[in-house]
Amino acid sequence: MFIELDFESEDPIYLQLMRQIIEGIAKKELLPGDALPSVRSLAADIGINLHTVNKAYQQLKQEGFLQIHRQKGVMIHPDGIPKATEAYKMALEKNLRPLIAESICRDLKQEEFSEICERIFDNLMKGGDQL
Template structure:
C-alpha cells in the first residue's frame, strides 16, 4: 500500500492515516468498492497500534469514504463520496481561514497562495505523484 506516515510529525498518526487514504481515493489509487486491509493487518504492516487504525477507519466511515462490513471487511464506499454541499463548503471555509490568515501574516501574496492551491488541486485531480 502507498501509505507514508511521519512518526516525527506533530500531526496525530490516525489523522495522517486518514489523509493518506483520502489522498489515495482522490488520486484513484483506491477505487470504489476496493477492499482495504483489516485493522489488525494494517496496524501490523505500518507498525502502529490497532486502535490508531481503528480511529482513522471510524472517522473515514463517519465521513462516508469507507464502509465497514462484518463479512466483507473494510471497502472504499462503492457509491463514492457524498458531493460537496453547503455544509461541506462552510466546513472547508472554516478549515481554510486560519491557513490564509497565517499566510497573510507571513507575507505570502494571494497569487502565491492560489498558485499553491492550484498545484495541489491538480496533483489530486489528475492523480499525479509529487
C-alpha cells in the same frame, strides 16, 4: 497504495492515515468498492496500534469514505464519496481560514496562495505525487 507515516510529525497518526487514504481516493488509486486491509493487518503492516487504525477507519466511515462490513471487511464506499454539501463547504472555509491568515502574516500574496492551491489540486487530479 503505499502508506507513509511521519512519527515525528505534530499531526496525530490516525489523521495522517486518514489523509493518505483520502488522497488515494482523490488520485483514483483507491476506487469505490476496493478493499482495504483489516484493522489488525494494517496496524501490523505499518507498525502502529490497532486502535489508531480503527479510529481512522471509523472517522472515514462517519464521513462517508468507507463502508465497514463484519463479513466483507473494510472497503472504499461502493456508492462513491458523498458530494460536497453546504455544510462541507462551510467546514472547508473554516479550515482554510487560519491557513490563509497565517499566509497573510507571512507576506504570501493572494496570487501565490492561489497558485499553490491550483498546483496541489491539479497534481491530485492527475494522480501525481510531486508538488
